[in-house]
Amino acid sequence: MSSGAEKIVSNIISDAQSKADIIIQKAQEETKTILEEGDKKAQFEGEKILESAEKQAQMKYQQLISEAKMNSRRKELEAREELIEESFAKAGAELERIASTSSEEYVESLKNVVSEAATEIGGGELVVLLKEEDISKIKDEIKDIEKDITDKTGQKTTFEIGETIKTIGGVVVKTKSGEIEVNNTIEARMLRFKKALRSEVAKVLFK
Structure with missing residues (x-):
């Protein structure tokens, strides 16, 4: 091959290599961008899932606390009611005893x-x-x-x-x-x- 032809081929290869390098670099940058965006999205979605899970856990916790308080209050009221009724029963029995006398x-x-x-x-x-x-x-x-x-x-x-x-x-x-x-x-x-x-x-x- 003549030196002229070699130079032409060399130039074509050099141009192709340059274009290939540009394309590869661009692809690498795009890949990096995609990966970074993917990481951000994954992190965002993960945070959303975690936040949602925390909210649900908090709601469940509050629900359980509320139910526990209600049950405690109900049992307390039932116990008080029982004591009050017992007091009335004793008072009734005492009044009946007094009423049976002169x-x-x-x-x-x-x-x-x-x-x-x-x-x-x-x-x-x-x-x-x-x-x-x-x-x-x-x-x-x-x-x-x-x-x-x-x-x-x-x-x-x-x-x-x-x-x-x-x-x-x-x-x-x-x-x-x-x-x-x-x-x-x-x-x-x-x-x-x-x-x-x-x-x-x-x-x-x-x-």
Whole structure:
């Protein structure tokens, strides 16, 4: 090959080599860019996955804590309710015990609940209903209570002992016509005052 031809071939090869080098360099740069972007994307996606997992874990943790607190509170309330009910049961048993006696305390209580009911009705011709055992305990007090209610209401008041009732103790007072009735038995009073008493018992038990 002549020196001229060799030079031409050499130039062509040199140009090709230069172009190839440029292409290779460019490809390497693009590859590097792609790899870097891939790393960034992978890192970003990984962080997103991790962040999502952390959020889910935190949500689950908060849910478990919330449930635990609710269960703890429910059990606490159930325990308190049980203690309060037990207190009422004991109070009921003690009242029943007192009501089975002819003690001055119970007779005075009977007089008070008769007077309270009669005053609430407004006096007049009234019927008093008691358990059989209590009739003798209050009978001698009736005249004094009639006078007291007459003075309080300005309405002449008389009492008639009516039919016996089943009760722990206390009375039911009603007008002779039966239109108005006040239930002042121990059971009825306990039921009426239970809400207020529950609050007071809770204060004593859990102060």
